[in-house]
Amino acid sequence: MTPLRVAMIGSGMIAAAHVRAARDAGAVIVGLLGSSAPRSREVAEQWGVPTGYASLDDLIADGPDVVHVCTPNDTHVDYAVALTGAGLHTVVEKPVATTLPEARRLADAVRAAGTVSTVPYVYRYHPMVREVRARIAAGSLGRVLTVHGSYLQDWLVSPEASTWRVDPARGGASRAFADIGTHWADLAEFIAGMRFTELTARTSIAYAERPNPSTASASFGRPDTASVATVPVRTEDTAVVTFATADGSLANTVVSQVAAGRKNRLWIEVDGSAGSAVFDQEQPESVWFGGEDGSTTVHRAEGTVSDDQARLNRTPAGHPQGWTDAFAVFCADTYAAVRGEVPEGLPTVEDGVRSLEVVDAVLRSAPTGEWTGISTRTETR
Numbered sequence: 001m002t003p004l005r006v007a008m009i010g011s012g013m014i015a016a017a018h019v020r021a022a023r024d025a026g027a028v029i030v031g032l033l034g035s036s037a038p039r040s041r042e043v044a045e046q047w048g049v050p051t052g053y054a055s056l057d058d059l060i061a062d063g064p065d066v067v068h069v070c071t072p073n074d075t076h077v078d079y080a081v082a083l084t085g086a087g088l089h090t091v092v093e094k095p096v097a098t099t100l101p102e103a104r105r106l107a108d109a110v111r112a113a114g115t116v117s118t119v120p121y122v123y124r125y126h127p128m129v130r131e132v133r134a135r136i137a138a139g140s141l142g143r144v145l146t147v148h149g150s151y152l153q154d155w156l157v158s159p160e161a162s163t164w165r166v167d168p169a170r171g172g173a174s175r176a177f178a179d180i181g182t183h184w185a186d187l188a189e190f191i192a193g194m195r196f197t198e199l200t201a202r203t204s205i206a207y208a209e210r211p212n213p214s215t216a217s218a219s220f221g222r223p224d225t226a227s228v229a230t231v232p233v234r235t236e237d238t239a240v241v242t243f244a245t246a247d248g249s250l251a252n253t254v255v256s257q258v259a260a261g262r263k264n265r266l267w268i269e270v271d272g273s274a275g276s277a278v279f280d281q282e283q284p285e286s287v288w289f290g291g292e293d294g295s296t297t298v299h300r301a302e303g304t305v306s307d308d309q310a311r312l313n314r315t316p317a318g319h320p321q322g323w324t325d326a327f328a329v330f331c332a333d334t335y336a337a338v339r340g341e342v343p344e345g346l347p348t349v350e351d352g353v354r355s356l357e358v359v360d361a362v363l364r365s366a367p368t369g370e371w372t373g374i375s376t377r378t379e380t381r
Contacts, residue, residue, distance in 0.1 A: 001026075004335050007059050009033045009079055010070030011043040014093060017327060018068045018120075019047055024328035025335060027066070033059050060086045066116075066338055069093060072170045073178075077102045080117065084109045089116040089338045091331070094182060095359065096352035098172035103356040104377060107349045117349040118334045121186045123266060124345055125326035125333075127300050127312040128287045132270065132277045133191045134306035135289075142274030144192050147251035149269055151184045152262035156237060162211040168234050170213075174359050175235035177203070181255035181362070182355040184266060185243070186347070188251055189354075191279075192270050196243040196251065196358065198373045201365040203236035206258045241362060244371075285320050308344070353377070 006027040008015055011034040019029055031051035034040040040052030053059045059067065060083065068091040069079045077097045080090050084106075096119055097103035110117040123129060135141060155161065165171040165179060172178050189195060209230040237258045243251040256262075266281035276290040286299045300309070301317035314325050333343035357374050365372035 003028045004065040004338060005030045005063075007031045007033070007053075007062065007064040007067045008049070008070060009056075009059070009067060010093075011035065011039055012070070015068070015070035016047065017324075018070050018091070018331075019049070020324065021327035021331045022068065024324075025331035027331070027335060030064055031059060031062055056082060060088065065089060066091065066335065072164050073098050073172050074170045077106045080106050081109045084113045084115050084117065087113060087115065091118050091120065091334055092349065092352065094119050094121065094352060095172060095178045095355060096349060097356060100353075100356045100360045100375075103353045107353045110349050116334065116337045118330075118337070119347045119349060119352040119355075120327065120330055121183060121190075121347040121351060122323065122326045122330045123183055123187050123281060124190055124347060125312060125329045126279070126281070126284045127309045127321065128284060128298075129187065129191060129279055130308035130312055130345070131298070131306050132279055132287055133193075134308050135277070136192060136270060136272070140275065141270065141272030141277060144194065144249060144270060144272050146249065146271045147188045147192050147194065147268065148253065148271075149184065149188075149267045150254040150256075150265065151180045151267075152254070152259035152265045153180065153257045154260050154262050156206070156257040157260045159207045160211060162213050164213045166210055166233060166235060167213045167231075171235065172359075173235065173363055176237055176255050176257045177201075177239040177241070177362050178359045180257070180266075181239055181241065181253065182359060184253050184255065184268065185358050186351060186355060187266070187268060188243075188253070190345070191268065192251075194245050194249060194251065196374055197246045198371050199241055199243045199358070199361050199365060200369055200371045201239060201241040201362040202369050203239045203362075203366045205233050205235075206237040207233060209233060236366070239362060239366070281323075284322055
């Protein structure tokens, strides 16, 4: 099978992760577009990419099969719409847009062009996530009663930490929830087979001011000096959200980027009428299953496993898989879709729109904490 030709837009931490995952999935990285022509050439050389594009037009003219958009949030839609209009398939980092109307504009463009556009909700690709999902779908846990958990990080716990994500003009009106809470909400609906219809949310800001994001030295980090100017913080560090489904089932999550000591702890529990299951992203090789008569820990690739887990198992039991493996399989499924296959569970731009529907409801609810409907496209036409 001829490897797909893949180009990257972006030169930061997440773009580097996309490059590794794309290569692991069998693609050939043909070029990279950074913030300027010199930056494109510099990073392309660092990453062993043959071409550093001078412009978006140069990238499009090169005709790659797939383009990964790994840039600040406010640029996603314009890049992706231009690429889609040129007939190119895309992978668009999340959140796919800073507003719901913009997300829908992208989805409309993709639908009109008939191209593939996916969103890296890669936590779906942990094998043990698929094992829990398969058991819930088979009825092993009974009727789903509640889902709860958290997504906690600490990279902004210091008042000296800053990033472009703090600027709502670049990151959007929501930060912590749009950045990581959307991962939790996507995973909750995906695993449990639920569809949230309304929510109540409250948010908080840890520090009234942070260093000007333009002085930050990296996407995740502190500014180069401690004496730089500060700017008001207008996006949340913490969000607490309770969801409800049409049948009255409830879910709840705590999302924070100021939880000291928590590096990337996405934790989710599904409680059913016949059993419970817990997945911890920082311990992805196992899942805890609980029942009225006891509990057990099930490890990846041991014993009889679901077909979906088996498909995603890349190494034998005892040889750990993690986030990088999940990212690579997501890329492989994206490239399979470009070739005409329909991989089960592949997150597309429509899932990206769904996340912005949830973000929109969080922003509308947070000032008062009132229950707020999650608007779907059909409801708002």
